[in-house]
Amino acid sequence: MRSVQSVRRVQRAANGNGSPSPVPTHAPENQPQPTWRIILRDGCACVLCHTREDLVIGHAVSVRDGYADGLTNKLLYSDNNLVAICTECNSGQGGDSIPPHRLLLILSLRAQRRPASGASPKEQA
Numbered sequence: 001m002r003s004v005q006s007v008r009r010v011q012r013a014a015n016g017n018g019s020p021s022p023v024p025t026h027a028p029e030n031q032p033q034p035t036w037r038i039i040l041r042d043g044c045a046c047v048l049c050h051t052r053e054d055l056v057i058g059h060a061v062s063v064r065d066g067y068a069d070g071l072t073n074k075l076l077y078s079d080n081n082l083v084a085i086c087t088e089c090n091s092g093q094g095g096d097s098i099p100p101h102r103l104l105l106i107l108s109l110r111a112q113r114r115p116a117s118g119a120s121p122k123e124q125a
Helices: 002-017 034-041 063-068 087-093 100-113
Strands: 055-059 082-086
Touching: 034 055, 034 082, 055 087, 082 087
Parallel strands: none
Antiparallel strands: 055 082
16 A cells, blocks of 8 residues: 555645645656556545545546546546545546536536646745
8 A cells, every 4th residue: 555655745735834845856757657646636535525544546437437438548537637645536437437517527626726827835935
């Protein structure tokens, strides 16, 4: 459960001073690893219940539903379809997709968090 431990490090840093911890130096070209990138993008909280505990990466559109609708692996495993979700919500979803009305809310919240184009994250703070 390496990803859960990594998430807890981010959570501790976020709870300590209100901002996520620095990007790990072992990341290629000093970019966040995929797990970190998704969790940081979603505000270090579950997109369904907003808890900050036991986060994992889940699919907004489930793999089962995606295959049934003819989606490719590239789409199913893209960052746009991956969400930060706690283990309890993820197991509660089973193989189901997140309901469409919840997806719209998640996308709206992501758009609000996204920095304005051309501005650095430091300028946004």
